[in-house]
Amino acid sequence: MSGYPEYMQASLKKVAATRPARLEKAREGREVVKAMTLAEREDVLNKFHPDYLPDARKPVRVGPNKGEEMTSRVVDLLESYPRINPDDFDLSEPDYDTDVLIIGGGGGGCMAAIQVANAGMNAVLATKLRVGDSNSMMSQGGMQAAVNPHDSPTIHYLDAIGGGHFDNNPELVQAMTIDAPRIAAYLEELGVMWDKDSEGRLMTESGGGTSRRRMLSCRDYTGAEIQRVLRDEVKNHPDKITIVEYSPAVELLLDEAGEAAGALLYNMETGEYNVVRAHSVIISTGGYGRLHIKGFATTNHYGATADGLVMAYHAGTKLLYMDSVQFHPTGAAYPEQIVGFLITEKVRGLGGQPVNKEGELFVFPLEPRDVEAASFIRESTERSLGIETPTGRVGVWLDSPIVNLLNGPGTIQTALPAMVRQLKRFGIDMTSEPMLVYPTLHYQNGGIEINADTETTLAGLYAAGEISGGVHGRNRLMGNSILDYNVFGYRAGHAAVQRAKALVDRPPAKLHMDHVRAYRKELEEAGIPETSHAPILLPEYRNPEVLKKHRKDYDPFLGEFI
């Protein structure tokens, strides 16, 4: 029985009718559709990628990047007033004194915490929800590492930097691609179960923009498998790592020299604020999908609200490429309950093909993500060859049944169990019918500027993972985000330990939030009205009808009466 409404059946028949010919071409190993030239890529991006819409960007009026154009929603967040008033807090008696404070309990934060513990130092790992609650947990497809004989870190480097439109920071790409095989081995040592054949060879798949099969995977639970192992390892060091859950940081704290030396945590359950003092601070709070830029649905975790970005910016840290948003080409577009959910790129890595209403394969299936996404938008808008959903959305087909025909029966079930299960829950059998997909807000390409040691422009502050910018230029390739948080989480842990070791004998730092006062003043002087506050911590999904019935002086973002 079809999982799709009656009116879509004619189009589904066309997809099935063109499948044998498409399959034959793919079987012969021919290019199923010609890949775009750089000029063609640029053209489709300029016309159809959401980053290039007229009001997509505007200049930010305050802070270290003042005058620079950024994504408009990000500018609004950076031009929001701090949530707290520094005068309300006594910072002289910290609740936690530690060597390294790690803000963010996703993959990068966990990887860093393990390094700190292994170096014999203490860490506080503060996180907004539970340890492991993160986008890291959700990534499905895989992690790039050049392990095959005919591949190399050099080729990986070239793929990553071309995919990022040559805007990547070369030093960071070098670090990432060189470290990749080591990281794969390190994770194996920790007990991560990479997909292997019976002789131990790591299974590799292609990804958009890669010139080799380089994607290591753990079925399609790659992120979940790595994250649950890292979380478990963090919990194997209770004497070294203090985990503080449900306590997001709301501002960084600086020392007398103006260097990062702690953070103010907000216990969301009790409403109390806690002060953490540390020799080094690592920030790894992830990205901003839950800002729903341009109204797009997102693949991101509930907690992805760019909190760390805001705090670091308040403290004077420079940001990079905050004008560039990654839209994943294949977000679910039907049924309504799963709109925006990630349909892993691995489906296309295994041979899945994007086809339009007429059953035509309209784009090379593995273009870099931004190009692929822009092509989907072009097909659905200008060319009117998308498929409308009953709720007025539009999407294109991602022909998944072809995967089993191409690779043998049962491939989908073995390689993509999460995908099969998730769609089955909502009535779609991806082994017999295609999926309906449309681009969805996926990744923050830019972020805090770092060097290969994860140092930011603020001494004492290190950044790792999606919160950082420069690794991926203006477009990240599939499989480089898991790699990014592992490589730079690892490096951040070691760099933070080096600094902490050097400072361990200094007298206790005198903490302050003068930077928050200064930031507020800068906002006032720029004539920006105080209509919103940040970091926002939680996205707002409550029914406006309910919010209207709150007390008028209640600020739902601050959770307080104002």
Place this chain on the structure above:
Amino acid sequence: MVDNPRTPPIITAMEEKEVEVKAPAQEKVPDESPKENLIPVFIMGKRFFVPESFTIITAMEYVGFQFKNAVGCREGFCGACATIYRLEGDYKLRTGLACQTVVEPNMHLAQIPFTPAVKAVYDISKLKPELVSIQRYYPEVFRCVACNSCTKACPQEIEVMDYIQAVKRGDLETAADLSFDCIMCGLCAVRCPAEMVQFNIALLARRLTGRYLLPRSHHLEKRLAEQREGSYEKDIEELMGLSRKGLTKRYTERDLDFEVF
């Protein structure tokens, strides 16, 4: 009584003789929901009307809950939103993930944001990939009475009881394979009459399998050996020295090779 009309008045047989039993006073409940396509659900006993196609998470947000816990990835990968519920007129206690379960009329639900769980602290490099390693930290695995409650509770449709049996046989690889799709939501442990924490036992079995039992990749070992020579640093530094134009040329001229190995 309004919150749960199924609850019968609690009266013993003895009292019944002495007291005239009256039907409990029913507060007037409108039969029709206030708006079209809204259905009644009971969230921790309290009735709300929610859109019929919503998931539990989105339905709760619709009526005004803002989650500070019991929510996570919202796509079925993190296990933060474990939920138990009953349907009207049905004794069965059901389980699900709030982000993956669509509301049903007269569903009575409560979320379980946290499962108290035994978690062993160990050094993976000092363990052997054998039953004894698990037995040492989780001896309660032998309390399993094979009731299958865990399997029935699993929202991922994992054969939980089967992997526990595999652990008991010392077959860690099978346990790792069967438990692989576990998202550690905790529902198996909550339902287990033997009071074990299946998801942590499985995690240990998988880590031992990943580290010790799966065959090593020779390609990876070879690559690491090459890298110890430092050969790729130089190659990449050469690329780093190129102009943007030169780099673009190298990129567009790179060969595509999708051979498996």
